[in-house]
Amino acid sequence: MRDGSVMSRIHQPAYSIDGHIVTPQAFYEVACDPHRSVVVEACAGAGKTWILVSRILRALLDGAEPQQVLAITFTRKAAGEMRERLEQWLREFAASDDEARVRALMERGLAAEPARRASVVLAGLHERLLATGRAVEIRTFHGWFSQLLRAAPLEVLSELGLSPAVELIEDVDDLRADVFRRFHAEVRADETVRDDFFALVQSRGRSQVRRWLEAAWLKRVEIERADAAGTLVTSVESPQELWSGFEDLSHPAARLRRLAVSGLLAEVARGLGAQSAATPRKQGGLLEQALALPDDLQALAAARDALLTKGQLRKRLDTPGLIEATALLDEIQRAVEQHDARIEHLRMARLARVLLREYAALKRQRGLADMSDLELCALWLLRDATLAGWVQERLDQRIRHVLI
Numbered sequence: 001m002r003d004g005s006v007m008s009r010i011h012q013p014a015y016s017i018d019g020h021i022v023t024p025q026a027f028y029e030v031a032c033d034p035h036r037s038v039v040v041e042a043c044a045g046a047g048k049t050w051i052l053v054s055r056i057l058r059a060l061l062d063g064a065e066p067q068q069v070l071a072i073t074f075t076r077k078a079a080g081e082m083r084e085r086l087e088q089w090l091r092e093f094a095a096s097d098d099e100a101r102v103r104a105l106m107e108r109g110l111a112a113e114p115a116r117r118a119s120v121v122l123a124g125l126h127e128r129l130l131a132t133g134r135a136v137e138i139r140t141f142h143g144w145f146s147q148l149l150r151a152a153p154l155e156v157l158s159e160l161g162l163s164p165a166v167e168l169i170e171d172v173d174d175l176r177a178d179v180f181r182r183f184h185a186e187v188r189a190d191e192t193v194r195d196d197f198f199a200l201v202q203s204r205g206r207s208q209v210r211r212w213l214e215a216a217w218l219k220r221v222e223i224e225r226a227d228a229a230g231t232l233v234t235s236v237e238s239p240q241e242l243w244s245g246f247e248d249l250s251h252p253a254a255r256l257r258r259l260a261v262s263g264l265l266a267e268v269a270r271g272l273g274a275q276s277a278a279t280p281r282k283q284g285g286l287l288e289q290a291l292a293l294p295d296d297l298q299a300l301a302a303a304r305d306a307l308l309t310k311g312q313l314r315k316r317l318d319t320p321g322l323i324e325a326t327a328l329l330d331e332i333q334r335a336v337e338q339h340d341a342r343i344e345h346l347r348m349a350r351l352a353r354v355l356l357r358e359y360a361a362l363k364r365q366r367g368l369a370d371m372s373d374l375e376l377c378a379l380w381l382l383r384d385a386t387l388a389g390w391v392q393e394r395l396d397q398r399i400r401h402v403l404i
Contacts, residue, residue, distance in 0.1 A: 271319030
């Protein structure tokens with residue numbers, strides 16, 4: 001905790017403030033004080049929720065109205081547990097005696113005399129909150145983002161493709177069938193998209209392509225932001241960017257025809273073919289046949305098969321230039337694999353754009369927003385200097401205590 005405490009468990013319960021071991025009472029005096037801004041670090045099950053609800057209780061006792069307290073957590077379950085615990089405590093304190101209330105307040109960091117004074121207020125706190133008709137705001141992050149979205153300027157919502165009366169999608173899986181139906185309609189209608197799709201299906205299989213597309217849909221924010229930043233397409237480099245010797249080739253396998261490469265391989269083939277042993281002579285002949293194949297990829301595969309087995313140089317092969325030749329073949333093979341990976345990546349990038357565009361169009365058509373839309377809207381509002389000031393002013397007018 002900075003200007004406060006760090007709570008940790010090392011072998012046995014221990015409490016520290018700014019790295020200094022303290023008593024539990026001293027720790028809770030700082031951690032539960034609503035006048036301090038604190039960060040509490042602790043392992044799971046150490047009592048962080050207890051501290052959050054205790055701080056809410058202390059803030060209400062200090063005079064904050066329930067609507068002036070905002071608590072934010074990750075899940076609805078956690079938010080529900082916090083509401084339930086606060087309600088339970090308020091009922092129990094209203095029904096308990098003064099001694100029990102003083103003891104509870106001292107456990108939450110108050111000294112004895114302030115705890116006795118606050119005990120009277122605590123006894124009537126439940127009734128006071130019921131009379132106001134307002135509740136402490138305990139929300140999930142996305143629930144709070146949704147509140148920001150509804151107050152956002154129209155131009156921001158327009159930029160994000162959202163409307164003020166947007167409806168939150170609870171489970172995006174409910175839209176899966178409609179999204180992919182629209183996507184496949186685009187595949188049928190657009191020749192370029194169709195070529196990309198069926199090329200991937202042919203090489204990888206329909207089920208694998210579907211899994212990739214679904215993964216892209218689930219990572220839509222990352223993909224869209226990478227695309228907007230210009231890094232999506234360039235994230236898989238071409239062989240020309242990685243290795244020298246491929247700069248002016250349309251396909252890396254064409255390097256096999258370069259005089260320096262083909263000449264070395266031909267020399268190795270002759271050296272092996274001139275030997276008396278059967279194995280070198282046979283593999284030399286196969287290498288010579290490989291170099292005569294008109295298709296570059298077939299020639300590369302056959303040349304590697306002549307000299308290598310399972311990626312390793314075949315036994316009983318030895319001739320001048322053999323090691324250099326196999327190293328060149330390995331380099332060309334790596335470049336071919338890099339080339340294929342890049343082509344595959346570019347195809348998937350184009351298909352992902354279509355899929356995500358159709359998903360966005362479906363949401364606009366139905367007036368929907370998902371969790372990622374809420375995150376982007378909150379990010380947009382809070383990172384823009386003018387809008388961030390406007391948001392902070394609105395929050396400052398209403399919120400006195402924020403607990404996360």
